[in-house]
Every structure is written in structure tokens, then in C-alpha cells.
Amino acid sequence: MKPLLRLLPYLARYKKTLIVGILTVVGSNLFSIVQPLFLGYAIDELKAGMESKTYITSDLLLWAGLIVGFSVIAGFFTFLTRQTIIVVSRHTEFDLRNDFLSHLQKLSYSYFQNKPTGDLMAHATNDISSVRNVLGPGIMYPSDTILTFVLVLTMMLTRDWQLTLLALIPMPLVSIVVYRVSKVIHDRFTERQELFSRLTTRAQENLSGIRVIKSYVREAFEIDEFRKLSWDYLKKNLVLAKAQSLLWPLMFLLVGCSIVLTMYFGGLRVIDGRMTIGTLSAFMSYLLMLIWPMIAFGWVLNLLQQGAASMGRLGAILDSIPEIRDTVQTNHSLTEIEGRIEFRSVSFTHKNANQPALQDIDLKIEKGTTLAIVGYTGSGKTTMVNLLPRLYDVTEGQLLIDGNDVRSIPLTVLRSNIGYVPQETFLFSDTIADNIRYGLDNGDSSIQQASEISQIHKDVNDFPKQYDTMIGERGITLSGGQKQRTSIARAIMREPKILILDDALSSVDTYTEEEILRRLKSFMEGRTSIIISHRISTVKDADLIVVLDKGQIVERGSHEELVAQGGIYADLHQKQLLEKELESM
């Protein structure tokens, strides 16, 4: 239950509403608790009237009116209860979910690499909603339950304490049954869920490996295995059903026993004249009023347990400290970036990796120049540029921009001056314009300008609603090249001091690529650019080309120099010439 304590600050924001809510619970209980009494009086009066043969309608109408009237008032209070407590639970859910996302936004890149999106999504949906249950029903029902219980018990005890005790003999059993049986149900449910996830995994594996299965004609075997698992799942479900089916009949039986006891002993009292028939009727009504609290007790306990577990999981995420953030080291007087970059003996090792991804990188990139990075897959190119916007921090050495360690530059200043086009283009399901603008307030002319440089403008004009065309699931699907060009426009739009293109032209045809590079050239005047590419054509005009191999710079120089060196670069160059030849054959 301890994790739930951290919800207190959330609830504190709505303190007043919650207090009003609790008061309305009291109100509705007070007004509904007396209704069985009114009914009882009415019955007694009827009985008296029947026996004495006198006409009694006016008094009866009073009781009837009181029942309806009190019901209206009680109902109004119940209405208010839901409108306060449950509404507050939705407000806190809102706050909690907002906090959850804004915390995620602070966490660094490596966090998301180790945490599957599915897991985070599950926390955001299931866990938040079960915490919400604690806040709403988890507050409303217990307060209602306890109050009803106390009030009803008081009513009954003051009327006839002996009969009350007799009638209540089975009641503790109800709570025990609810508690015990729901524990069994919970355990069996967990077992069942486990089998369900095995069943899901099996289906998942089967469908992913369908090619192998068909190749080896193992369909029949797979069906058999799945049948066995399904059958086990069925059996687990039935074992669960045995416990589940027990709960309600058993409870009704116990409650029924209470009623029988009340009827018999109460009846004896009425016969002996120690109790009126109206009181007996009130007793019976009260017993029925107690059923719900008894059931709710066990149920709410479950809610609280689940909510606590969920809050624990959420807490673990909310407590994780962002690895990369502004610290005491940050120099807040830095508000501008020029674009002079220096790697000073930089090494970087991924968490849990044995080998460094980058080793002793020494490199100076002057403002306004273009650096190209080439190398085989896995040679550390992306890691190298990821250090610039501080997706990772260097393990050794220093990365300087304008002579300042990147760790001393405020994150927002650093990142807003870098235009990064990542290897995997990621666009949001939004309009083209919003994807390019991406939160900037610049006018349409700059969108168009950026799109022209990145050569997406012409494509966009052919789209049904031009820049207002939705992309993604609910819109059109862009080709790989179009995505890359949109993503380049997005980076250009920000007029960055440093532009990073990480293999960002790989899906663009060579003609368009040349066109983009030509236009970029004039745009990049006075800005620093870093281009990663597999294609020699993309990098050959760069001011400096470095070749990375196993995390180290193994070659550096201009295109001509490197071709003459006869190393990895020359080899790549040679191969690309061959590919071109092949393409034309």
C-alpha cells in the first residue's frame, strides 16, 4: 500500500472537492438509512388499521411521501458524490498521465533503447487506469461502505441487539469468503494469465516462423502443439471458473441464511409481541443493505492491491533520473552557438558493452565547413554524431563546441542550434506542414523555402491537399525518399548552426541527391555540416572526409587524397563504380 502514498500530493490539489465529496457520502447515507424505518412504520400502521378497521390513508401517504422525498435527497447526494470524487479521479488521472509523459520526455536516449515501447505503453494505459480506480471507486466505495455499515449496524442494534447479533452470525463469513475466495481466484487468475501469455507467444512464434514451418511441412505438428496448449489454457480457465462460480452462490447462501435467521427469530418476537411486524420488515431491508458493503469490502481490497502494484511500477519510471540533463556544470550564460566543433581524444563505450564504440577521436571542424564521415556498418559513425546533441555523453575525452565542453552548454541552446536528420526518418502522423514546421511558428514561406532546398516541394504540390496533407495511417504513405526529404526540410527549417545528415539521402536517387547537395551548399554557408553516407557521390565534395573503422579514424583527407591512398575509401570508391557499371548492364 505504501506506493499509494505518493498519490497524496495529487489528491491534495483537489482537497476541497474531496471533502465535499465525503460529506455528500455522509448525506446520502443518512437519508437512505432511515427509509426502511419509514416503510416499517407504514407497515405497522397498516397492520393497526387492518386490525382496527379504521381508515388511515393520510398518515400512510406521509410515509410514502417521506420515502420518495428522502430518496430524492439521498439521490441528489449520490449524484454529487459521483460528480465530486469520481470527477476528481479523472482529474488526477489527467495530471498523472501528463506527469508521466513529461517525465519520459526528460529521460535520455539510452533509456528508450533498453525499454520496449510496448512496456511503457502498458504502464501508461493499464497502470494509470488501475491507479485511477484507487482514486475514484477506491475512495468512494470504502467511505460509502464503512458509513453504511456503521449506520445500519447502529440502527439495528438500537432496535434489537439480540436479533441483530443472531442475524449477523453469517455476515463475518461473507467477508471471509470474499477475501479467501478472491485470493484463490487471484492466484488462479495469475496462473491463467501466464498460460495466456504462453499461448500468445506460441502463436507469435508460429506466425513469425511460418516459412520454416511450411518448408518442413510441420503444420500438423504445430496445430497439435497449439491444441495442447489451448487445452491446458481451457483447463486452467475451468479451474479458475470453479473458484469464480463459487463466490456468488456462496455469498447469496450466507446472506440468505441471515434472512432466514431474521425471519425465524424476528417472527418469534413478533408472535410474542416483543417486536412489531414493521420493525421486522425494516430489519430485513437493513440486511439487504448490508450485502453490498460486505461484497464491496473484498472487492475494494483487490482494487487497492492492484493500484498499489501499478503505482509501484509507475513510481519506478517516475523516479528514474535522466542521465543527460543540465547540471551544476551548465553555463547558463551561453545562449548562442557558432558551430566550431572539436573532438578531443574522445572515446565512448556503450553501457554493458565490452568494446568501445569510439576510440581516441581527434578532430577539428571549423565553422562553415563540411565534414563527411564514411565507414562500414557498425564502425561508429552514428555514435559519433549522436554525441553532438548529447544523446550520449563521452566516456573519455572532451567534445567542444566553440571551445566549450558540450556538457556546459544548456541542452536547449545546444539542441536548438543543431539540425539533425537521423538515419531512421521519423515523421509524425500529422500534416506535411506540421511535420516540417514541427512546432516552429515561422510562416509558410520558410516551409516552402526549406522544402525547395530538400526537393520535397514538387512532390508536395502533387499531394491532394498540398502541405495540409496528412501523412501516416490516416493519410498518405510517403516513399522512403520522400520521408527523408521531408525530414531534411524539417532540419533546414530550424536554420541550424550545425546540420547533421546521418545517411539521410540513402533512399533518394542520385539525380535528386545532387540537386539537394547543390542547394544545401549555398544554404550552409557560414554553417557547419556533417554528412554521413555510404555513397561516395554524397561525400566527395566535402572539405574533409574521415573514414571510421572499428571506432577509430583510420583515414582522413579530401576525396582525391583518399582515393590515392588506396585504403578503405578507395575500396568503397572502386566498388561503387562497379555497382554503377552493373546497374547499367
Next chain:
Amino acid sequence: MHEEEVLGKAYDARLMRRLLKYLRPYRGHVAVGIAMSIVISGMEALRPYFTKIAVDQDIASGDKHGLLMTALLFFVVLVVRGLVQYANAYLTQWIGQRTIFDLRMEIFQHLQNLSLKFYDKNPIGRLITRVTNDVEVLNEMFSSGIVMVFSDVFTIAAILYFMFTMNLGLALVSLSVLPLLFYGTFLFRKKAREAYREVRLQIARINSFMQEHITGMLVDQIFNREKKSFDKFSAINGAHRDANIKSIFYYAVFYPGIDLIGALSIGLIIWYAGANALEGTVTIGTIMAFVQFNEMFWRPIRDLSEKYNILQTAMASSERVFQLLDDTSVLPSPQHPAALEHSKGEIEFRNVWFAYNIPSDGAQSPEWVLKDISFSIKPGETVAIVGHTGAGKTSIISLLSRFYDIQKGEILVDGVNIQHIKPQDLRRHIGVVLQDVFLFSGDIKGNINLGDFLIPLDRVKAAARVVGAHRFIEQLPGEYDAEVKERGATLSVGQKQLLSFARALAFHPKILVLDEATSSVDTESELLIQAAIKKLLQGRTAIVIAHRLSTIQNSDKIIVLHKGEVREMGNHQELLSRNGIYRRLYELQYKDQEVKAQSAT
């Protein structure tokens, strides 16, 4: 995601009829279930009746013994009712479980028969949802839905019966609020459904926003857009909250409203009883019974909206499930299949044309992946297929196993067109080793024999020995029983490949299809793999998509595929001297291996 969120109508006769078919094998059980529901409903309605007897007969006449008898009888009824209720609850679960077991197996079996074309089009995640979640939703309908609806109807009927037989006037008076109740419930259901739909819509929006922004968190962060994205999220989140608050309002009105209608009915009962008390038609016991009936009556009606939701989601799920079951992307199986008991392993492609998609309008020419491919392989020969990316190499091997049907030409095995052979019979003769080794979670043995009990452990071991996998398997805890994690997570790339070789070998195929992996492994594993491939190719017809120089050099024939056409054919030396496509491919892909091999020795 979005398609899953759409809520259709709650009742569709066509879907319902089809769903009910699944209950047919258990109609006896369903009948028993319904019978038990009747009993339960009847006994449920007896409760107020006992109150009436106790009050009017026993208590009124001071008959203590009679009261005891009534109480005891009541107790007996309670116990019996409890037992029947328990049995019934279990039975309905049993019926639901059996039914969805059948349905689930039908879907799964259907999936096994669908062709690869189907799998190319349908994301696996969606298919899994069909087998698991959608079926699960139907369970709720089968178990709690159908029988419980009967039970509700019977309860109402039984209560009505007792009410009317006890006192006609009182029954009419207390039921006079019924139209109000129906109207209220109807109004609530309508409003609540609208609100619920809105909530679902907003939930879907929240989920897709979250999904997208967690996946794209990197982009948000490097472009410094956290604040803007957060504002956007907060707006959606707020819309979700407001939709919920709106639906809270309806619930907040509905529940007290129902209580109020109940109170109204009790008020009416009292008033009517008072007005008629002197005539002696109404007894105290009757009034008490009616008060109880009054309470019992609301529950089944209140449940309606819940049942409605169950039904609605069940309809949506069944629609999707049936859509899947109706998909007929199955390869046509020959009516009079040619027998292929023992294959010699002779293969011929005769003017084969193939495209993955044929434009439906017929006007456009399809995108041919293979154009007019012809070649033949004699039994026991090894043929290497080489070509640049996108040349159509993978398509050739998929066609041989008949994962797809060709549009023009013929593929012959032992001189028989493979379309005349049952796909399963054909595939039994072909051992396929794919580039991307797929391992199942389970154990080593099961990954080699794929659960085929006709391949006993010694044959598994023998196969592993031949390909040199035995050595590393021996080192594993439990050896052949060692656990294999999903996708073989704990094994190295080289080990996985050796396992897949052993798998192919264990099945004694006459024809071997090998798509060599390009991923680099350490030198030791590389040597092991090369040796294994040599063993694997011995004595069988083989088509290899080659990435290794050694494999190419050892093959009898090399087919050079370029842009979907066979451009060159011959052995290594012949092709090299031709100075054509092969020569360039060689320089691009294989020459380095020669250099490395030389420097290694």
C-alpha cells in the same frame, strides 16, 4: 489500432447466426444450462413468497412451529438454489471455454493453411490479436452473455408471475413505474454509449500519440520540441478527461434515478395498500413480498446496458474473426495429385515468369520479378545463384517450394509440374535453410527435428555431428535438452546456422535449398560453416544463393541472375573470363574473401 476501436452495432443477425453455430456441438449442455437458469430464477422469486407465507400465515396466526417449518423450507430452497447456481455458473464457463477452444483452433488451423501471400499482406501482430484477444472477447459472450440473458428473462418472468398471482392490483400499481424505468434506462444507454464512444476515441488518440512520441522521442528531444509535444498531449489527455467526466454525469444521474424510481414504486405500494386495506385484499406479508420483488426487479433491467456492451464488442470481434476465416488465400491443391514418393531431385525451370502482385485492372503490366527464367539441374548437382540485390534470387527458391504460384511457364521436379503435386508432398523433399535462421523457443532437439517424432534423438545427434554442431551442443547444460530462448537469443550467429543445417539434414531431403547468410562470423565458425555446407551438399541436388566464394567454386554450375533474368551461366573460371556481370559481381562481393583466405593461409 484505429480499426480496433471502432464500435459497430450491437446486434447483427448474420454474425449472430454464425456465432451460434459454434454452440451446436454443446446444445445439450446449453439446454441444461437454460433449464438450470429457469430453476434458479424460480427459486430467486420464491424468496419474497416465503416472506409472505411467514408473515401472513405463521406470524399472523402465531404458529411458531409453522414458522420454523417455513424457515427450514426456505433454508433448504436456499441451499438447493446455491448448488444449482454454482453448477450453472461452472457449466456456462465450460460451454464458453469449449466453444472458444473450437473457434481458436479453427482460426489457428486456418492460419496454417494460408499461403505466404497472405502473410506478406497481414502484419503478424494483428493476426495474433485474432487468435488471442478477439477470441477471448467472444468467450465472455458465450459464457456470461447467452445463458445469462435467458436467466434475466426468466427472472423477470418469474417475478411477474408471483406478483400477478399474489395481488393483481398491487402488481399493476407497482409496475406502473416500469415505463419510466424503461425510458430512463433507454435514455441512459443512449447517452452512455455516446459518451463511451467518445472516451474510446480519446483513449485511442492518447495511445497513438504516446506510441508515436515514445518511438519518436529522439526526434522530439533533438529538435527541442518536448514542450510543444507535451502541450499537444495535454490537450488530448484533457479531451479524454472531459469525455470521461461527461460520462460520469450520466452515471451520476442514472444510479440515483433508478433508486428513486424504486422508492416511487414502494411509495405507490404503500398508498395502494392503504387505500385497499379495509377491503382485506392486501395482507402485510404481500406488501413485504412486493417490497422485495420491487428490489429484485431492477437488477436484470440494470444489467441490460452491461450486456449491451458485451454484445457490442463481441460483434466487432466476431466480424474480424470471420473476416479472417473467410480469407481464402490458399494455394490451389491439385484435384488428382501426382505422387512424389521418392524424388530423384531433378529440377527444371521452364520459361518462368513471376510477379508478386498482378495489377487487377489488367491494363498495366505487372512488375515482373523473374522474367523468362529457364535452367535445369541434374540430380546431385549443386547450382549457385548469384546476383546483385534485387535480382530475384530469393524469389527463385520461394517458387521451388511453391510458396507462390508463377504466372507463366513451368517448374518441374522429376519432370512433374509442381502445381500437380500437393504442396506438402513437394516440400517434404526440399530442405530449406534460410538466411535468417528462425529458432523456436523450446529445446535444441526440438529445433532440429521440429517435433517430428519420426526423427528420434539418435538421428538428431547424427545430423548435428555431420554438420559439426554436436560439439557446441555438448557444452550446453542439458545438451540436446538445453533450453532455446525465443528466436535463439542465447546462441551465437554461427551456432544458429549450424543448428539450421542440422535441421535440414535431419529431414533427409533430396533437394536442398540454401540461402547463405551474409552476416560475418569469426574465423573459427566460418571454417565450421564451410565444412558443414560441404557435407550438406553431398549427394543431393542443391540450389544455393551463394555469398561464399568457396561455395561458388565448389558448385557445378553458376547462374547469374540480373534484374530478373538469367544473364550468364557456367562455372567460375568460364564466367570470370567472360568479363561480364559475373566478373563485376566477383570483384564486388567475392574478391575480398579470396584476399582474406590467402592472407589466412
